[in-house]
């Protein structure tokens with residue numbers, strides 16, 4: 241379908257895809273819409289034929305033709321579509337993350353998103369709900385006694401390298417929030433008490449809005465963050481700068 245200069249398909253009203261898995265989902269969505277549209281048109285034609293035929297009092301159609309054959313055909317059609325959708329979304333996004341995928345933890349709270357990277361040691365430090373204090377620079381509740389947490393990087397922006405798989409662990413500390421990035425064809429609830437993993441590969445460098453898609457309270461409308469997808473070299477430079485900041489903060493706090 242024709243794309244505008246901003247990358248929006250006018251016919252389908254979809255934002256330009258920026259993930260490795262997005263094209264297959266877009267194609268499946270379009271296939272579903274074409275099938276629904278075709279069936280709508282076909283059933284209207286059949287309705288008209290039925291109305292005209294009844295007036296002419298032709299012989300009745302056999303029950304097998306009228307009921308069972310369409311029933312079996314629709315069951316097979318929608319069963320196949322549902323099975324394919326389940327494979328594309330539930331199976332591919334939630335299982336089988338690459339062992340080398342980058343680990344990032346996402347925390348949703350009324351009304352902000354925070355992103356945590358494990359730092360140079362590759363291990364997340366412990367967190368505790370009782371230690372959460374956004375006003376004091378500890379929005380995810382990092383435990384200062386845990387040495388693994390000393391190099392953890394906490395950011396209000398999600399920054400990722402292009403063409404590298406990322407494994408997100410979604411958390412929520414108060415109510416259910418909806419983590420959504422339309423350009424990455426990604427949407428998953430963050431549920432208190434759970435760490436929901438979803439993995440994907442961003443492909444197009446750029447800046448994208450991260451939205452909350454669950455009405456989570458009076459400030460829901462402003463619960464937004466930004467995803468920046470960078471080249472690998474730019475990402476490495478950003479990560480080094482953040483690691484230095486985290487180290488200086490830990491030294492300053494006497495950790």
Ligand SMILES: [Cu+2]
Nearest residue numbers: 417452456463
């Ligand atoms: Cu929210």
